[in-house]
Amino acid sequence: MTPAAPVDWDALREAARDAMSRAYAPYSGYPVGVAALVDDGRMITGCNVENASYGIGLCAECGLVSQLAATGGGRLTHFTCVDGAGAVLVPCGRCRQLLYEFGGPELVLETPDGLRTLDEMLPQAFGPQNLG
Numbered sequence: 001m002t003p004a005a006p007v008d009w010d011a012l013r014e015a016a017r018d019a020m021s022r023a024y025a026p027y028s029g030y031p032v033g034v035a036a037l038v039d040d041g042r043m044i045t046g047c048n049v050e051n052a053s054y055g056i057g058l059c060a061e062c063g064l065v066s067q068l069a070a071t072g073g074g075r076l077t078h079f080t081c082v083d084g085a086g087a088v089l090v091p092c093g094r095c096r097q098l099l100y101e102f103g104g105p106e107l108v109l110e111t112p113d114g115l116r117t118l119d120e121m122l123p124q125a126f127g128p129q130n131l132g
């Protein structure tokens with residue numbers, strides 16, 4: 001078996017920054033970009049898209065999971081999120097749940113404190129395993 005190629009976190013972060021540059025965040029003034037690797041090797045991205053009805057704005061992760069499904073599905077393996085300055089950001093609580101659905105506890109996230117598994121970021125997660 002060929003060993004898995006090392007993950008290029010710099011490239012993943014750059015893709016997240018590129019997505020962030022296209023965020024639509026006129027209300028919060030807080031653009032966010034995300035990027036993830038899928039288990040088939042493709043890279044997907046997302047940016048936040050807000051709305052005049054503030055509470056229904058979409059986090060960047062919403063766009064990411066939509067792109068995941070729209071481009072063929074699969075499992076998320078590695079994920080990063082950046083703020084408007086391009087600095088690594090932790091995903092909000094709700095978005096950890098979104099990531100759990102498609103990456104599970106082993107998903108590796110970049111955080112300001114280094115790499116963490118989703119199990120560390122969302123311990124004792126509720127997920128598909130809880131539903132019959």
Ligand code: THU
Pocket residue numbers: 025028030031032047048049050057058059060061081090091092095
């Ligand atoms: N935001 C995201 O897009 N993802 C996160 O994980 C954190 C928060 C967005 C939502 C809102 O458009 C803006 O950041 C400020 O909360």
